[in-house]
Amino acid sequence: MDPNASHITEVVDQKKSTKQRLDALDGQSTRLCVAVEAIEEKVETAEAEIRELNIQLEESLMMCAAMTDAVALLPDLREEMEAMRLQLRILQRAVGNGQAPAQEYAPRLKIPEPRTYGGARDAKEVENFLFDMEQYFLAANIEEGARRVTTATMYLGGDAKLWWRTKYADIQANRVQIDTWDLLKETIRTQFFPENVEYQARRALRELKHTGSIRDCENLFRAYAGHPKHV
Template structure:
């Protein structure tokens, strides 16, 4: 009787182990789908990425263009989804740029009538036409 019971428990354990492995595989597929990766997508790199330099709102077209370029490179390397680019970029604004961003967010919350900045392209354009660079002669505003 004991041997029969032990055999049944062993079969149940194998069935349970197989079911858990199947569920783990399904969870991995779902996680990849949520992250926007295909099933065949390569595993994310474990390499540590350097943080982009912050932008303080200096009145320099070169500084702003370098900041925006660095952010694009960071987004590519870190595989940042489109919907998170504005939030992540705002974390790298300091000084006058951060003050501008906070004021803009407060205005948006108080329904200023302006469209909210939710897209990366919109944020780039707003930074370029913002008062940081309004006094820069010859600055061309492109998205």
């Protein structure tokens, strides 16, 4: 065989082999490019989904903040609702009575509480306590009835409290009945007015008729007996 022909054949075979390898590499490169493009599309899709999730997260956080603010406002809303209910009851009562009590529309002021009565057998202290309680009832809009009795007895202390505990036991046993403010006033006067207050008052008034002024008589009258029964 001709050596040149053999060499040419080898060269041709090498070229074919090289071309085949290049074609194979080109095919691999094409497949790699396709794979890269697919990956890029997936990355873009993932980024779009992440952006959407971020938007949803921000919206959720805003909703949570709004709900937190709403929860913080609940106590104020409850107070407003209670105030509205109170106004509604006042209006209903006004419609039922034909007129609206003016004091119920007045601004709310802190009402000073009456002083506790400890059971001192002094006509002036007794009458001052009863007067203060009546003023407190008016200011606090406490209507006549058992509620006044309950409220007034809360301001008894010392010997007066012990006395009322005994009376309350009698009430519970149906031995006595003290269910109105007038009955309670009369019972307190009977229990705590000094036994000789009437005698002392009459005697002092007789003396003042000759030695004192009219104003002195008035002051003495008020001091010894604020209730006509005792003078």
